[in-house]
Amino acid sequence: MYLLWHTLETILAPEQSSFWVVLPLAQLVKEPTTDPVAIFLIILTIMLIAPLLVERLRLPGVIGLILAGVIVGPHGLGMLERDSTITLLGTVGLLFLMFLGGLETGLDDLKRNAGKAITFGLATFLLPMAIGTAAMLPLGYSLLASVLIASCFASHTLVALPLLNKLGIMRTPTVTATLGATLIVNVLALLVLAVVVKANEGNLTLSFWLFLIPSLVIYTLSVLWGVPRLGRWFFKRFGHDEGAEFTFVLAAVFVTSYLASLIEVEPIVGAFLAGVAITQIIPRLSPLMNRIQFIGNTLFVPFFLISVGMLVDPLLLIREPRSLVVAGAMIGAELISKFAAAAGSARGFGWPFANGMTMFGLSAAQAAATLAAITVAFDIGLVDELAVNGIIAMILVSCVLSPLIVSRWGGKMQEQVAMADDNAPLDSPLVALGKRVLVPVANPDTENNLLQLAIILTKRVQGTLLPLHVLADGNGPISASSRMTQRQLLDTAEDIAHAANITVETVGRIDDSVAWGVIRASQERDADLLICGWKGFSTYRENFFGGVIDNIVRSATIPVLIARFPQPIKNTRRIMFALFGKQAQAADVETTLDVASTLAEELKAPLHLLHITTSAYHGNYLASLLEGKEVLLQQLQGNPIKCVSATLQPDDLLIIIASTYRRGQSVLGRLPELIVSANWDSNIIVMKFPVS
Known part of the structure; x- marks a missing residue:
């Protein structure tokens, strides 16, 4: 090994290979751009053009951003300097990238795949540690340096x-297991860095x-416990301010x-x-989640990818051939160990x-965390410049290979998921429910929660949202203020739907009465679900002569979902579906x-x-109905109101089916009103189906 090293040093010494070092690109730009407007313009141009160009070559757009960073960076054209501004934006992008990863990893997902995440995390940590240390020791690095590399x-x-x-x-x-493994392996790697640095300083003490x-x-426990509770309180107090919600999320990311x-x-x-903490309080299909992902994927994360490319010096290997x-x-040790860990874990699973x-x-790419570790090691004199150069080369190779591998083999996974969906049983009566959802909006204070509910049920089947506002003519002209209110309510509904990337058709209508306007609109617009x-509660007059809800429910030919939300729907922590008596046998x-x-899946809440x-119930209907579903069944005997009130917790969402009613009662029956009266601050949904 020493002879090989000496031969390379003699043949490829810098003074003998200087004729290789030509920088034709760097000569085109004498000074890097310092104008902030020009810097931002260059970066935005890269974000727009680079992904489009490489995607025409059937390569992932991520590669285009990294390569563009190489070209415009200090080791390419020299148009941009990797100064404090680029470093700041790149750091923000890296943090947001990790935040998005956590945001897609709910605690329930981690719990379900905890064993696999831990297994893969340990495998993808221990194998690179062993192979990497064995590869670096023969190159003359000390044990501490080899372990850190x-x-x-x-x-x-x-x-x-x-x-x-x-x-x-x-x-x-x-992917969930890989995301969980990412958390494990990064924590362990950073612990190794801290331990090696302390050992090198001689300060590796018990303290x-x-x-x-x-x-x-x-x-860790404080973040996972405290952030969701603080978020629920904030959304409850300031849930109507969309800007404040987004700012709270950003603040949570950077504070933690x-x-x-x-x-x-x-x-x-x-x-x-x-991300793991906040995902518990933000529905996956909500406008807020859509904004977070849009801003992150289109602005912050590209900043990070470009900044990674600006670190790479392709001519470095020519100037320092020994590297x-x-x-x-x-590169060999990293790729071999990561492949062995991933392939072995997948085979075992x-x-x-x-x-x-x-x-x-996913696990092969190296970037800022790796650079941070090697920079610290270089600053304390634990490794030399050759190690830094080698790490940069490894980053370039891994960042190019990673998207290529994920794009190709992830596409095959996508085909597997699609085939599984196609082969899934289609016996659910709700397959088409949500294709066209009609939502009457009349109260600005309740409009947002109703639309959030409709968005969840609509988006899963790629349906259309139909916000409706009815003006009753009352045998007289409609006032200008009423028309303006109608327009404002429908505009707000349209904005909320667009923010969630939902197809929306607003419906403004003038009719004899609000109830008949809703019924006629549901028929004319071919709605399959009505959310009100x-x-x-209802008054005696409404019980005898019929209120708006009563008249809608009596005349509706489609399922009606009646909702009451004293609390924001995004604060839901548990879904409670209550069945009473022989309802358990209803179709x-x-x-x-x-x-x-x-709702449980999108709100990331357990379903009970x-x-x-x-009296004792001995039917097998519920057992067969719940087979294969993640539902906790609890059977109680006694007064329905007392049983529900004793079981219901703060931030629960109660779902019940409306029972039969008698004249002089609400069309929903007495039970929903009694439950609401006993649990006034709880969210409730009442399902009412047309009589067949």
């Missing part, structure tokens, strides 16, 4: 994460461990990231935990080869259960089915 191989950055959303495989068990481990545990740095943990760990050996060893390759592609707001239960399951009877 190997930790750079172990950590990874989810550069290809934006591709998963496009492929529609973000929430598959494979270091007594500070780091408890503080990390307390920090900064707090992580205070306990000597990388901020990216804090950003990921913030070819180091870079080759690093019984997953197809495409899943293993997708895991490999409800105050929670409409399965439809309502599908609605409840959809509460069956209340006055």
